[in-house]
Amino acid sequence: MTSESRLRDLSAAGLASKLDGDVLWPDDMDYPEASTGYNLASNRRPDLVVMAESTKDVVEAVRFANVNGLAVDVVATGHHGVRPSAHGLLINTSRMNDVHVDGAARRATVGAGARWSDVVPLAADHELRPIHGSSGHVGVVGFTLGGGLSPVLGRKYGWGADHVVALEAVTAAGAVVRASAAENSDLFWALRGGRSSIGIVTSMEIELLPANRFLGGGLFFDGADAERVLAAFAQVTATAPEELTLSVAFLRMPPLPGIPELLAGKFVIHLRVALIRSAADLDVLLAPLRESAPVLVDTVQELSGEGFEHIHNDPVDPAPFSEETAMLTGLTPEVQRALLEEVGPRSTTGLHIVELRHLGGALTRVSPTVRSIAAENASYVLWAVSIGMPGDNAAGIAEARALVGAMGEWSTGTRYLNFAPDDGRPDTTFSAGDWARLQQIKTAVDPENRLRTDEPQPRS
Structure with a gap:
């Protein structure tokens, strides 16, 4: 009897009957979507997927995994990419959306x-x-x-x-x-x-x-003007009030269906803007950016709280992509030159998205109830994205790593977890002290490493 056959028999006898949800197997029609999620580069091949509909379902799935010696992974929407994996039990919580x-x-x-x-x-x-x-x-x-x-x-x-x-x-x-x-x-x-x-x-x-209305949207510039726009971005963010949040993205999107004509097959700079203040304040704050280069499109407008998606206009349809990230201490002229050398108009990079998000303000103040995020010394988050399945995207993955390496001199040495790839280096997303504490807690609550993701592992 194969491992899968044995698990099917055990599931029918002891797991499936206890669930509010369902059990999916590799030959089920819904298995691929349930095991992957939004980022199609996450090639999971678990032995079975539990489509949980309640806390009780999660409990039963974990207990079943313990009895049968299975590793456990979890997915909801699947935006965070993970390394290809086989076997184990995957708990899909997407139905638990109350x-x-x-x-x-x-x-x-x-x-x-x-x-x-x-x-x-x-x-x-x-x-x-x-x-x-x-x-x-x-x-x-x-x-x-x-x-x-x-x-x-x-x-x-x-x-x-x-x-x-x-x-x-x-x-x-x-x-x-x-x-x-x-x-x-x-x-x-x-x-x-x-x-x-x-x-x-x-x-x-x-x-x-x-929930106050706010001002948000984007300014689009020709990629040839990247140097001037980046300099203005650095100038504005150096003194920006906490109510203003900016990021700048270097976009080289492929000419594919669903990609807007403005972006398809072109190099475009997209400045993302959000301000929890008046329009008069926004005009003053954005003046250096609007004057830095000709604006191709300006979508900044008053938005309701539900209009937040109009700032980044993130794609809705699932796609395969790999990512890399670093936290930077500043955006001095030297840092700007290094970044432009890697992804500016004269570079030959194949990276589809390279974004700098401004931190500062409350993001770099230590929380009263401290949590495990290492950002106190960071001023910006750098995020690089390459679109494609990992097997066909080795060059893009290498370019993302090379970009982060090139910016290493100005990096804090830590990464933002939600942008970090599952590359076997989870310690780089935390400070040394927080990483040690996380390992201690992991060892106490999961000494057998049943819950297996790229995050803290038990101490050996």
Whole structure:
């Protein structure tokens, strides 16, 4: 009897009958989508997928894995890429997308599979908003556990992880625990920035903020003007108020269906803008950027809280891509020259997206309830993306690594977890002290390393 046949028999006898959800096998029609998610470069081939619909389902899946010696992985929307893997049990939480908003308490309780598009409209009904990402299709829990860098609210209010009130999680032993600053505080600290290697979060309670309209959108420039635009970006971000969040992206998008004509097959600079202030303030703040070079398209406008997706305009359809990242200490003329040499108009890079996101403000202040995100010495996050399946994209992956290497002199030495590839170097996303503490917690809660992701592993 093959391993898969044995597992099928065991599942039919002891697992499937206990679930609210379903079990998928490699020959099931829904298996490929359930095991991969948004980033098609994540080539998972688990022995079985549990489509969880409740915390009870997650508990049963983990207990089944323990009895049968299976590694456990977790996916919700699958935006974060992972290395190709085979065997084990994958828990897909995408069906656990319940959202409850308590307007009076300014709190939202979200299931493990909820997306920002599930949460933001419900919060807006109460004139509230969460610390969200750039896309409504990204999962709330994964985004937040990886730090939660908001392109609208982060510089003013901090990381999404800073606004977690409490978590419900299933441990590697199959126990359900509640974690907060007052209860299981080590687990609470570790999960907010350490992700799912520590425990499988099944629901999360987050703080909500007043939902004011804001100004947001983008300025598009010809790639030939990259040097002038980057210099203006450095000038504006050096003195920007916390209410202003900017990022600049070097875009070289392929001429594929669904890519806007403005971008397809061209080198374009996209300045992303969000301001929680008046239009008059915005005109003054953006003047150096608008005057730096001819603006091809200006989409900056007043937006409701639900309009946040119009800033980055992230693609909705799944695609294969690989990424790399670094945190930079500054954007001096020397740093600008180094970056332009790698990805500017005279370079031959094949990288499709290279973005610099401005940090500072609340993002670089230590949280009162410290979480495991190493950003206190960083001023910018560098993010590089190459589109393609890993087997066909060796050159792009190498270019992304080379870019980060070229910027190493001005790097903090740490990486933002949500942008970091699964390359076997999870320690580089944390400070040395936080990494040691995460390993201690991992060893205590999962000594057999049942929950296997690229994040903290038990100490040997």
